[in-house]
Amino acid sequence: MSSHYKKHFRKRRRRTFLAILFLLGIIALFTYDSNARIITEEFSVSSGKLPANFDGYRIVQLSDLHGKSFGNGSSELVKAVKNAKPDIIVITGDLIEDSKSGSWAQTLLKKLVDIAPVYFVTGNHEWASGGLVELLYIMEDCGVKALGNKYTVLEKDGEKIVLAGIDDPNGLADQKTPQQLFREVRAEQGDIYSILLAHRNNRLDTYAEAGADLVLCGHGHGGIWRLPFVGGIIDVNRTLIAKYDSGFYIKDNTVQFVSRGLGTIWHIPRFLNNPQVAVIVLKK
Numbered sequence: 667m668s669s670h671y672k673k674h675f676r677k678r679r680r681r682t683f684l685a686i687l688f689l690l691g692i693i694a695l696f697t698y699d700s701n702a703r704i705i706t707e708e709f710s711v712s713s714g715k716l717p718a719n720f721d722g723y724r725i726v727q728l729s730d731l732h733g734k735s736f737g738n739g740s741s742e743l744v745k746a747v748k749n750a751k752p753d754i755i756v757i758t759g760d761l762i763e764d765s766k767s768g769s770w771a772q773t774l775l776k777k778l779v780d781i782a783p784v785y786f787v788t789g790n791h792e793w794a795s796g797g798l799v800e801l802l803y804i805m806e807d808c809g810v811k812a813l814g815n816k817y818t819v820l821e822k823d824g825e826k827i828v829l830a831g832i833d834d835p836n837g838l839a840d841q842k843t844p845q846q847l848f849r850e851v852r853a854e855q856g857d858i859y860s861i862l863l864a865h866r867n868n869r870l871d872t873y874a875e876a877g878a879d880l881v882l883c884g885h886g887h888g889g890i891w892r893l894p895f896v897g898g899i900i901d902v903n904r905t906l907i908a909k910y911d912s913g914f915y916i917k918d919n920t921v922q923f924v925s926r927g928l929g930t931i932w933h934i935p936r937f938l939n940n941p942q943v944a945v946i947v948l949k950k
């Protein structure tokens with residue numbers, strides 16, 4: 667081969683190498699952003715059943731943190747929640763990753779309760795972590811209300827709505843079903859606007875059958891990697907292009923919102939799927 671051709675191939679190899687390097691750099695940059703930069707997204711949910719005094723009521727939903735810190739002492743997350751000006755904060759499961767997450771959770775929860783009342787339901791990871799009992803003690807200590815198959819009444823200027831919560835199906839085998847819980851709600855509170863906190867995103871039929879007006883879920887992680895026009899690629903049940911990965915779903919009179927969550931599992935980084943602080947604004 668003449669020296670002219672050798673030079674030509676060397677040049678082409680170098681160009682290809684630089685192009686690959688550039689591409690990897692872009693992917694690394696997007697991956698970093700997709701895991702570190704929290705995005706606050708606001709959604710309105712209207713219902714004629716909502717009492718007028720709850721018009722404009724702001725619920726900040728945090729889901730699937732899996733023990734992840736955003737900034738020193740979760741400062742970035744706390745700032746995002748504060749800026750959202752919530753009336754209440756709800757945590758829809760998979761807050762902790764393992765039994766060592768206790769002091770991390772305590773630091774975060776103490777800051778959150780200073781912003782607004784905090785409510786919590788368990789996810790599958792709490793039950794698998796070995797740290798649930800300690801977490802519940804920490805919550806009691808911080809003033810976080812765990813809604814394990816129970817409900818509470820939220821009041822605003824004399825009007826009421828119900829905030830109910832169910833434990834993850836990975837919890838106790840003989841736990842109350844959503845249907846049983848909502849039978850109680852109706853027997854004790856009548857036909858009242860009711861919000862359900864439930865970790866799992868793939869049980870809309872059950873939530874609709876129970877008769878919740880609005881359900882706030884997580885678990886799906888937005889499909890971990892997201893692509894424009896496609897949405898989530900794979901969910902935490904290892905289903906490709908799974909339904910219920912993010913946003914709103916409706917069945918009968920039940921509106922379900924699925925958060926993309928904030929953290930990661932199996933150490934797989936999120937891609938084009940920034941950690942989400944969801945703000946649900948109730949509208950009459």
Ligand SMILES: [Fe+2]
Binds near residue numbers: 865884885
């Ligand atoms: Fe989960």
